[in-house]
Amino acid sequence: MTKLNIAGGRRSRVAATWVTLGLTFGVACVTGLSIADSSADSPAASAGDQANSLIERGRYVARAGNCVSCHTAHGGQAFAGGLAFETPFGKIYSTNITPDPDTGIGKWTEEQFARAVREGVRPDGAHLYPAFPYTAYTKLTDEDVSALYAYLKVVKPVNNTTPENEMSFPANQRWALGIWKTMFFDEGRFKENPAQSPEWNRGAYLTEALGHCSACHSPRNFMGAEKSSMAYTGGELNDKVMTGEVKQWSAPNLTNAKNGLAAWSVEELAAYLKTGRNEFVETHGPMNEVILNSTRHLTDEDTMAMATYLKSLPANEGKVGKPASAEALKAGESHYNLHCGTCHQPSGLGALSEDAGANLVGNPLVQASNPASLINVILYGPHLAKLPGPKRWKDMPNNFGEKLSDEEVALIASYMRAAWGNVGGAVTEKQVAQQR
Structure with a gap:
């Protein structure tokens, strides 16, 4: 696979989320994710012209980034935050990103919003925990960030103060995240690869930036950084099982390896992203939220683009243990x-x-x-x-x-x-x- 050209050059360190000062914050340790109602992310009735192209683009960006899954508590209102992220060093709650002026982002300027999304810095200058994947969103275009801001400013405002994070020392020291960023985060936009097709580049952008797929589908080192040499060979996350209890799940290999997607055609992979079904599998477990809240809402062209990009990933079996006796x-x-x-x-x-x-x-x-x-x-x-x-x-x-x-x-x-x-x-x- 041709590497993406990301400003800053240290791509191997990008998207090393959920860690700080070498302490793993539990990759994708999300509990209680809910399937959003199809109208849950609709703009408020008072928003005016819902046909506004910028707002509609922002709605699409929000769906491609699956914002609603992480910023909606189980049984709560869309984008109002409060979803708990269980980590080895405490509990993080997602923030309220509705335009409520007191408990949401209603007073944020577009510049402040863009800095939070792409640099992980709040308006008050404090660092955001990288459970929010700004390490991937840093690649978003100016146009998509602007559209997302416009959209979130017209969703239904919800006055909802989310719980305080329950983090142990030193994870509760936000200033320390600055050190973490120096070690593992490179801020920079996505650059198209001129050697690849427009479809491939679109798929790369959707997969690497908005979809942040590698966050769950790549293994991590002892400091929680994604292992670039093992990218997309599979990862681990926590989610509920049918009993309602939180258990570990494994995200499968997405490369073109025998233990990955080798048997899947581009068309079958696109069908899975669009419908949750193909000739090989039906979505289940933690992928349910991704399909139902995000990829099924994408255009056929975009799911095909993502499939094209994923199928271009060179075969890498990753870590394969010895078979039983x-x-x-x-x-x-x-x-x-x-x-x-x-x-x-x-x-x-x-x-x-x-x-x-x-x-x-x-x-x-x-x-x-x-x-x-x-x-x-x-x-x-x-x-x-x-x-x-x-x-x-x-x-x-x-x-x-x-x-x-x-x-x-x-x-x-x-x-x-x-x-x-x-x-x-x-x-x-x-x-x-x-x-x-």
Whole structure:
């Protein structure tokens, strides 16, 4: 893949979010994300001309950036903030970005807004916690920032004082974020690559800047910075499972590797971003909010552009552990055939039928470097979104966690990750127990 040309030049350090002074703030540790109502981000009735092109562009930018998911508390009003981000060093609450003058951004100038979005600095000069992805939004164009500001100034104002962050020392010292920025943040706009097509460049902008996809889909070093050599090979995040409890999930590999998107065409990937479904998968888990609140609202051209860019990412299997022993795989095959083979078939290929299960062969989730998501699906079911249109596959039971022991789940998962040409390491009982 041709690297993006970002002003400042240290792209490997850009978007190293959720850390400060070497203390990881829990990559994408968002809990209680809600699916926004389709009208939740509509401008206030008093806004006047809703056909205003700048406001409409801003609405589109807000959707592409998925602003509503993080700035809306579960059961709260759109953009009013208060969503909790659970981190190892305390709790961060998202801010109110409605135009309320007292508790929101109603008194902010466009210049102050732009500085917050692209530099992570509040109007009072304090640094924002990089749980807000200004490390990606720094690449936004002037036009998109201006449009986003215009749009947020006309959404329904909500007087809502969000809770104070509950951070332990030294994470509660905002001045220290200046040191963190010196180490890991480069402010600069997105630059098109003239060697690539306009579609590729549009996809790169949507993926790297507005969509900030690498934030969840890339592993991080001990200081929380994204590992540039392993970009898009998969990451980790926290979200609720069907029980309502917060568990770890693994974001799959998005490169063109065998354990990534190698089997997906550009068209299939675009269909997934647009509808939440394709021939291989149906959205579930933490990706539900991304599809339902963001990418499904994009134009067909933009989802195709993102797919084009993602499919250009060179194959990188990332961290692949050793498969289980031959004895364990044999036992896992027996358990798989007993509990899973009827729907997913002994071949793992499943079938596009409401009486069958999804394809497990070459499935990025099955082969993710961290098996957390696969374990969650086995224990609790896939946590499917409520998508329009007919279902592709039979609903998976959510009681396997009650029927199967940790050892049995580990054996089944290990077998699925190594069978049919899949590339995935062994799963241990301890890993299963951590997801209980």
